[in-house]
Amino acid sequence: MSIESSEQINNLTTQLRDSKTRFRAIFDQTYQFIGLLTPEGIVIEANRSSLTLTGVEEKDVLGKYFWDTPWWTHSKIEQDRLKDAVKRVASGEFVRFQTSHTDSEGQIHYIDFSLKPVIENNKVTMLIPEGRDITDKVEAQNALTQLTEQLEEKVAERTTELSIKNNELTIAMQRIESAMQQLVMAENLASLGALVPGITHEMSTPLGISVTSISHAEQLTQELARQYHEKNLSKNKMLTYLDDMDESIKIASTSLSRAVDLINSFKQVAIDQASEQKRQFVVKNYIEETLLSLHNHIKQTNLSVQLDCDEALSIESYPGMYSQIITNLLMNSLIYAYDKEDEGKIKIQVTKKNKTLELIFSDDGKGIPDNNLSKIFTPFFSTGKEKGGSGLGLSIIHNIVTEKMHGHIECKSQIRKGTQFTITLPI
Numbered sequence: 001m002s003i004e005s006s007e008q009i010n011n012l013t014t015q016l017r018d019s020k021t022r023f024r025a026i027f028d029q030t031y032q033f034i035g036l037l038t039p040e041g042i043v044i045e046a047n048r049s050s051l052t053l054t055g056v057e058e059k060d061v062l063g064k065y066f067w068d069t070p071w072w073t074h075s076k077i078e079q080d081r082l083k084d085a086v087k088r089v090a091s092g093e094f095v096r097f098q099t100s101h102t103d104s105e106g107q108i109h110y111i112d113f114s115l116k117p118v119i120e121n122n123k124v125t126m127l128i129p130e131g132r133d134i135t136d137k138v139e140a141q142n143a144l145t146q147l148t149e150q151l152e153e154k155v156a157e158r159t160t161e162l163s164i165k166n167n168e169l170t171i172a173m174q175r176i177e178s179a180m181q182q183l184v185m186a187e188n189l190a191s192l193g194a195l196v197p198g199i200t201h202e203m204s205t206p207l208g209i210s211v212t213s214i215s216h217a218e219q220l221t222q223e224l225a226r227q228y229h230e231k232n233l234s235k236n237k238m239l240t241y242l243d244d245m246d247e248s249i250k251i252a253s254t255s256l257s258r259a260v261d262l263i264n265s266f267k268q269v270a271i272d273q274a275s276e277q278k279r280q281f282v283v284k285n286y287i288e289e290t291l292l293s294l295h296n297h298i299k300q301t302n303l304s305v306q307l308d309c310d311e312a313l314s315i316e317s318y319p320g321m322y323s324q325i326i327t328n329l330l331m332n333s334l335i336y337a338y339d340k341e342d343e344g345k346i347k348i349q350v351t352k353k354n355k356t357l358e359l360i361f362s363d364d365g366k367g368i369p370d371n372n373l374s375k376i377f378t379p380f381f382s383t384g385k386e387k388g389g390s391g392l393g394l395s396i397i398h399n400i401v402t403e404k405m406h407g408h409i410e411c412k413s414q415i416r417k418g419t420q421f422t423i424t425l426p427i
């Protein structure tokens with residue numbers, strides 16, 4: 001061999017060694033787990049990363065079947081899976097699956113594992129196993145799945161709790177609604193009850209007069225009968241008797257008609273308050289009848305009540321509601337606007353303006369302080385609890401005007417000047 005060719009060989013050998021060293025460095029330094037197997041599955045190379053993972057040395061794995069090395073011996077299932085993979089890759093296939101290994105400290109690592117064939121001249125000459133540690137990714141994924149499951153559980157729990165609460169709320173709302181209805185009914189009945197003393201008082205006068213005239217007539221008739229039996233009945237006496245009788249009967253009859261009228265009007269107010277029937281009625285008459293039923297309360301004061309309303313004004317509406325509005329407003333003025341001996345004037349003005357009816361109710365009493373004015377329509381607000389006020393009167397009126405009659409109500413008040421309610425109702 002010439003010196004030249006010997007030098008060439010030397011150079012080539014050095015280059016080859018350098019290249020092997022570089023390859024080895026890359027092979028060992030890479031973070032991936034790489035090795036080399038014979039087509040039968042015997043380990044002929046394993047890089048440093050893969051050895052470090054299980055804490056073994058080359059001599060523990062080289063020359064052994066891959067599935068008998070410490071990377072796989074922890075699980076019979078994984079060993080069988082690998083054996084099957086080796087067979088398939090030895091016949092030219094590419095196999096990839098996720099597996100797990102236990103490291104030298106006993107910690108589980110999830111590995112994205114693949115096995116590739118090296119094919120030379122149509123023949124599989126080697127197998128390259130490759131593994132990538134995906135523990136962080138898998139754990140993050142597991143944590144995410146767990147979190148999602150927990151969240152779903154929480155959401156389901158909350159949904160159940162919410163629907164239970166919702167049911168409870170619905171039931172509570174229904175109870176409140178029925179309680180409100182009962183209160184409204186009680187208020188209706190209470191204002192009906194307020195009519196009773198008025199009715200009794202108004203009726204006692206004409207009925208009393210009737211009773212007196214009829215007992216007078218009875219006495220006259222007994223006297224006449226006595227004179228007749230004693231054969232003492234003169235023509236003059238007979239004529240006087242007839243005159244007296246005529247007068248007594250007239251008085252009794254007028255008073256009884258008055259009583260019948262009163263009963264009819266009270267009956268109508270009472271029916272209207274209780275039944276809320278829509279019907280045609282003459283507004284002025286109807287308000288007068290309502291005021292008559294409150295006469296007993298008014299006459300115990302030094303207050304006058306003035307009603308301005310066109311006598312011919314007749315509307316189709318709910319008269320019971322009008323009487324309830326007037327009764328509540330008037331009772332409020334009597335109770336809250338004046339002291340016992342105060343003189344004052346309460347005015348009710350009703351005017352028809354196109355398709356609306358305007359009802360202005362005003363008193364010239366004490367007025368309502370500003371900080372109360374905003375609360376008067378709120379249910380249960382009352383400054384007269386000790387006098388038996390429930391604080392429902394104005395809230396019911398508000399409800400009647402806005403909800404039932406689709407109208408509007410507002411209140412203006414000035415201390416020591418008085419209070420004015422303006423109600424507008426579509427007709």
Ligand SMILES: Nc1ncnc2c1ncn2[C@@H]1O[C@H](COP(=O)(O)OP(=O)(O)OP(=O)(O)O)[C@@H](O)[C@H]1O
Binds near residue numbers: 332337377381389390
């Ligand atoms: N004309 C008025 N003058 C002065 N204050 C009034 C007048 N009308 C109402 N108020 C005040 O408004 C409050 C609420 O009135 P509302 O009619 O709603 O309840 P109440 O009269 O106290 O009780 P209820 O009517 O249920 O018996 C009264 O307690 C009173 O303080």
Ligand SMILES: [Mg+2]
Binds near residue numbers: 331332393
């Ligand atoms: Mg009231």
